[in-house]
Amino acid sequence: xxxxxxxxxxxxxxxxxxxxxxxxxxNWIAPLxxxxxxxxQDLEQYLGNDSHVACVSSGTGAIHIALDMAGVSTxxxxxxxxFTFCGSANPIIYRGATPIFIDSEMDTWNxxxxxxxxxxxxxxxxxxxxxxxxxxxxxxxxxxxxxxxxICKEHNIVLIEDAAEALGSEYKGRKxxxxxxxxILSFNGNKIITTSGGGALVCRSKxxxxxxxxxxxxxxxxxxxxxxxxxxxxxxxSNIVAGIGRGQMEVLDAHVKLRRENHDFYHNFFNxxxxxxxxxxPSSEYFSxxxxxxxxxxxxxxxxxxxxxxxxxxxxxIESRPLWKPMHLQPVYASAVYYGNGEAERLFKYGxxxxxxxxxxxxxxxxxxxxxxxxxxx
Numbered sequence: 001x002x003x004x005x006x007x008x009x010x011x012x013x014x015x016x017x018x019x020x021x022x023x024x025x026x027n028w029i030a031p032l033x034x035x036x037x038x039x040x041q042d043l044e045q046y047l048g049n050d051s052h053v054a055c056v057s058s059g060t061g062a063i064h065i066a067l068d069m070a071g072v073s074t075x076x077x078x079x080x081x082x083f084t085f086c087g088s089a090n091p092i093i094y095r096g097a098t099p100i101f102i103d104s105e106m107d108t109w110n111x112x113x114x115x116x117x118x119x120x121x122x123x124x125x126x127x128x129x130x131x132x133x134x135x136x137x138x139x140x141x142x143x144x145x146x147x148x149x150x151i152c153k154e155h156n157i158v159l160i161e162d163a164a165e166a167l168g169s170e171y172k173g174r175k176x177x178x179x180x181x182x183x184i185l186s187f188n189g190n191k192i193i194t195t196s197g198g199g200a201l202v203c204r205s206k207x208x209x210x211x212x213x214x215x216x217x218x219x220x221x222x223x224x225x226x227x228x229x230x231x232x233x234x235x236x237x238s239n240i241v242a243g244i245g246r247g248q249m250e251v252l253d254a255h256v257k258l259r260r261e262n263h264d265f266y267h268n269f270f271n272x273x274x275x276x277x278x279x280x281x282p283s284s285e286y287f288s289x290x291x292x293x294x295x296x297x298x299x300x301x302x303x304x305x306x307x308x309x310x311x312x313x314x315x316x317x318i319e320s321r322p323l324w325k326p327m328h329l330q331p332v333y334a335s336a337v338y339y340g341n342g343e344a345e346r347l348f349k350y351g352x353x354x355x356x357x358x359x360x361x362x363x364x365x366x367x368x369x370x371x372x373x374x375x376x377x378x
Contacts, residue, residue, distance in 0.1 A: 005318045005367065008190040008292060011255060011359040016247030023239050031217065033239030035246055042249040043185070043200060049178040051202050052209035055237035055245070056216050059164040059186030059199035064091035065215050065235065066182035066201055067132060069208065070158040072097050076131040079119055081111040081162075082326040083344035084136045087186075088162050089327045092134075100130065101328040103340020107282040109347060110143035111135045112340065117151050119339040124155075132158040137166035137176050138324070139279065139353070140192070140259070140291035145171055145179045152181075160184070164199070167192050168256040168289040177202050187241075192255055192291050192358070193248035195241040256289045258358035263290035265365055266354060270295060273376055275304065279351075294323060296351045306352040309375055316371040323351035 019035050028034065036055055043053040056062050072078060074096035080089050082101035092099040102119055105112040116133065123130055135148050145161065152159040161180025163169075169176040177183040183202035187195040203209045214220075219232025237245075267278050279294040281287065297305055310320045325348050328338035355368060 001317050002367065003317070005316075005355050005360070005364050006357060007319045007321050007353060007355055008357045009359060010189045010194045010196070011251075011357060013247055013251030013254075015250055016244045019243030019246045020240060023243050028239040031236035031238050033242070035239045035242035036237055039195075039237075039242040039245040039249070040200070042246060043202075046249065046252070047175045047178050047202065049174065050204070051178055051183075052204065052206050054201045054203065054209050054212040054216060055242060056199050056201060056212075056235040057237055058087075058197060058235075059162070059184050059188070060087040060091060061216070061233065061235040062184035062186075062199045062201040063088065063134065063160060063162065064094050065212050065233065066160045066184060067091055067095045067097070068215060069182065069211060070132045070160065072131045077123065077128055078132045078134060079116060079123075079130045079157075080134040080327065081136045081138075082328045082338060082340065083109060083324055083347060084138060084162070084327065085164075085324055086327065086330070086332075087164070088134055088136055089333070097131065099327070099333065099336055101326070101333070101336055101338045101340075103338070104343045104347065105144070106343055108141050108143055108286070109138050109279065110141065111148060112343070113144055113147040113151060115339045115341075116148060120151065120155055120157070122339075129155070130157055132160055134160045134162055135180075136162040136164070137169060139294055140166050140169050140289040141279065141281070142166065142169050142171035142176050142286050142288065145176075149179055158182070161202075163202075164188075165191070165291045166289060168252060170287040172285050182208075187245060187248075192259065192289055193245065193252050195237070195245040195248070198237050198241050198245065200237075255358040258360075259290045259293075259356060260288075262356050262358075262360060262365075263288075263293045265369075266293045266295070269369060269372060275299060275301070290356065292353045292356045294351055294353050296347065298350070303378065304376070306350060310352060312375050313368075313371055316367060318355060318368060318371055320355065321353045323347050323353060 163177035164186035
């Protein structure tokens with residue numbers, strides 16, 4: 001059998017080892033060091049907009065710290081996009097708070113500003129003002145983040161922007177990861193760039209960055225002994241994996257270009273296939289890194305549907321994946337409040353993520369093309 005074509009595998013640029021070797025040579029084998037500081041500076045320069053970056057062990061950890069810094073605690077409520085990975089929602093539970101899930105709109109598949117506004121109004125009528133909002137740029141597609149931010153501003157609610165999948169994406173010429181009161185990034189193995197595992201919290205001030213680093217390093221007070229006046233976390237990124245990140249920053253723009261070329265490949269293929277739509281930017285205001293290229297089937301069809309295609313591609317040793325199962329449909333969140341009309345459910349039912357790695361070869365694309373042609377000619 002031919003080798004597996006993965007959905008989105010790590011793609012090294014070639015210079016990562018230089019930074020890792022430097023860490024070993026200097027014995028910086030710790031959750032601090034020049035690679036951590038350098039990676040943070042690289043990200044701050046890339047994002048612009050007076051961003052202040054604290055590198056941590058995961059995007060989930062970054063959201064956890066953001067919620068802490070937003071003052072979220074027991075008995076608070078947090079409004080969260082339902083159509084997302086569980087890492088967006090689980091930190092709400094870590095803080096002892098209650099998630100309320102918001103449906104998607106179909107232009108971007110991200111949080112619906114209309115249902116966000118409705119949820120805030122109805123929660124206020126219940127006498128419960130939400131403490132924070134977690135909005136996601138899914139699959140690299142920017143959300144309607146200016147509308148979402150305006151709603152949060154009107155009600156003085158903290159906006160946490162989950163840009164885990166959207167490094168390199170832009171909305172109205174501004175980098176995703178710079179719109180929230182706090183923003184988060186992820187460098188998991190399948191992301192646009194990777195540190196094998198890691199994330200970052202993007203703050204709006206140097207003081208907030210310092211507070212984030214304090215919390216990420218067990219909230220150790222300034223004392224010669226170990227002293228703690230509050231509970232912190234063991235979330236700081238290590239100098240080793242930050243070295244990978246420094247090398248990856250050198251190829252970030254190239255990886256975005258390659259992912260967008262993958263999207264064009266699928267756009268061209270499905271342009272003449274009836275009943276299937278490729279997920280694309282709704283207007284020129286949006287620039288997606290197309291972290292994952294996704295399609296949706298229009299209708300129920302016994303022979304042509306996303307699950308049939310997923311299993312068919314497996315016969316060719318090609319990995320694909322259903323779209324995210326909405327959080328309000330997850331057993332663990334079965335009792336959660338949800339505001340929407342089922343858009344996220346429809347996306348989950350009819351959608352599929354196709355192989356999108358920046359390291360896809362010409363030969364692999366030919367195999368994917370051949371498999372898709374066979375499937376849709378049946």
